[in-house]
């Protein structure tokens with residue numbers, strides 16, 4: 018099962034740089050950048066903009082230069098803002114993909130290096146291990162039990178053995194190492210690789226997120242309604258004897274102002290900015306839709322080791338037939354001792370640790386720096402065994418030299434055990450085996466009496482109930498090669514402590530408060546899982562036994578309802594998939610953590626697949642929607658919070674923008690009934706549109722998260738964005754803004770003031786009042802952009818009244834102080850209405866269709 022040739026030493030940095038210049042980066046089918054001019058063209062093709070352009074022509078022809086200039090300006094600004102928003106969103110998304118770019122381990126300059134896969138060149142020497150995605154086409158020169166999943170290229174779902182000893186063996190880019198290790202020389206990169214050749218078919222256009230789709234639909238409906246209403250304004254104006262051309266331009270401007278044409282761009286930008294904020298909090302989103310899905314997660318399926326626990330193992334307990342032992346001292350350095358009871362058992366205990374140190378791929382390096390820190394490399398379980406062996410006076414490196422490994426059966430999470438075969442000189446073959454107790458304490462594996470097996474199982478259960486991860490260790494000496502995994506002698510058990518992270522309990526409690534049900538899925542023993550679950554508060558003492566289920570129970574059909582279970586033990590990756598599906602069938606939005614090579618399907622099935630940035634395998638990272646750069650579950654909770662913030666701010670924007678649109682239309686419809694013949698000019702409407710949607714609209718996206726965001730249940734993903742009273746809020750606020758603006762104008766007309774300019778200022782002030790009133794906390798340093806944008810808009814509104822150039826184009830007149838005061842009062846009314854009746858509608862009440870049994874979900 019092992020093939021070896023002389024191991025190459027790798028390229029030098031200089032050679033690599035030269036080859037990189039020659040072959041280009043190892044990247045396939047990166048989407049070409051959209052040139053600015055196509056983006057501008059796309060903006061100008063928008064039907065509304067086409068209508069505006071027609072209006073420009075119309076006004077020029079009729080000699081109405083003022084309106085022509087304003088409308089032209091609006092087209093320019095609209096297009097510029099639209100293109101800028103698109104570019105910003107694209108840049109943010111591109112930055113995200115570099116954050117989660119695949120990495121590769123290679124030999125360069127004679128040493129081991131990790132570098133971005135894009136920097137690989139032909140001739141590089143790759144080091145591949147379980148869970149890696151082969152980053153380029155390569156020829157293996159050394160392989161150990163190598164098994165590769167090529168389904169992404171060939172569709173063949175059964176993994177294939179690859180042996181470096183077979184001269185034709187090749188590894189293709191994009192395939193996955195599911196077991197074993199290899200050293201391979203890169204033969205082709207980028208477009209020349211197998212993946213590059215089929216990449217063209219693998220590049221789907223980025224699709225809209227569900228929210229974007231829904232908003233696009235909403236936008237179409239609103240556009241239709243608006244156009245109809247604008248036609249009504251147009252016809253009524255004609256009926257009252259207004260000039261045809263003036264009415265046409267006014268109606269068009271009104272349509273442009275009232276339709277929230279910037280909606281899709283605002284949403285994309287909000288999602289992209291949300292993703293950037295998540296990245297700043299160390300949660301890297303790999304797909305934009307995940308930003309919005311995160312906020313509505315209802316189920317968190319978490320693994321144990323390294324996620325809820327420290328992931329740093331310390332061997333504390335040993336047990337063997339007739340003896341027991343304790344190992345003192347910390348787990349990260351070999352300072353402590355082996356205390357055996359009775360002392361006569363010491364030789365047996367040391368023999369167990371010797372076998373565990375041989376059957377081991379980890380390594381332990383003494384401190385090089387003054388800080389005295391030892392370096393533990395490899396699987397933490399195995400590293401802990403090495404540390405204990407040194408504490409017992411053994412020298413693992415010396416052992417490996419004395420009894421070199423001649424072959425192995427690597428560990429995998431299905432078999433749950435690992436065996437190595439060693440030979441010292443011309444002596445007998447020595448077989449070393451370790452694994453989960455059920456996988457080792459088996460008459461097919463061990464040559465042991467039923468009594469010994471029974472008492473060992475009992476001891477294993479006792480250790481597991483105390484929260485220890487338990488391994489059984491066995492060995493055998495053979496004169497001739499034979500089956501490795503039968504007829505072995507049991508040496509004993511080890512118990513490894515892996516304490517819960519200090520923050521784990523608080524993180525799970527935060528999930529519960531936010532309406533997210535946590536469940537634990539682990540490959541560990543049920544008793545170990547239960548003990549840890551209790552300690553982090555995932556199970557309380559009242560929880561029934563059924564709350565914990567082991568893999569075997571489910572295979573036997575003993576668990577009719579997977580969603581009733583809070584702790585799943587001895588689970589294999591396939592069963593993870595079943596658990597996610599069962600919850601999804603009940604309407605849950607699932608987030609699942611995973612790091613193993615077989616977790617890919619479950620990560621993809623989950624609504625949010627979560628991989629660990631440091632600990633996880635490359636496959637898990639590339640299958641995930643979210644990568645936690647710091648491996649902390651609390652980071653996932655932070656991402657959920659950001660997701661909810663994005664959604665809340667989209668609702669805040671909708672409430673503000675749509676209420677403004679409603680008010681603009683109502684003012685134009687009702688104004689004439691109150692004797693205000695043509696309430697607003699085209700240019701004035703467009704100016705209002707620019708100042709409300711443009712500056713302040715974008716600033717709304719940066720509003721801070723609500724304190725309540727993580728204290729309420731998640732919204733249902735099926736819920737409409739305008740649900741939860743939002744559309745009633747739109748109509749209500751729209752009505753208030755209309756009423757107060759018209760009232761101010763009617764007063765001004767009675768007082769003989771320039772009422773149209775008063776109406777212009779009052780309508781704007783009322784809308785700016787609304788956007789301030791919709792803030793969660795009025796005075797906060799969290800988003801200075803909004804108050805700045807409001808101040809800027811107010812300044813530009815005054816400029817429209819007092820700057821002669823703008824007076825000419827917008828047909829406004831300067832106002833006296835009482836009139837400014839009246840408009841400001843309209844602003845105060847808008848503000849108050851938003852505070853009293855609008856703000857509370859932004860935070861959705863939460864889903865009414867809560868899923869899962871109430872137990873454990875409430876906290």
Ligand code: ATP
Nearest residue numbers: 320321322398428430433451452453487539540541
């Ligand atoms: P978790 O959810 O805690 O991360 P897991 O699903 O990763 O756990 P595995 O690593 O698959 O769990 O381990 C399952 C069992 O296999 C362990 O309880 C242990 O008994 C055994 N085991 C783990 N690592 C090794 C190893 N390197 N060699 C032999 N046996 C091991």
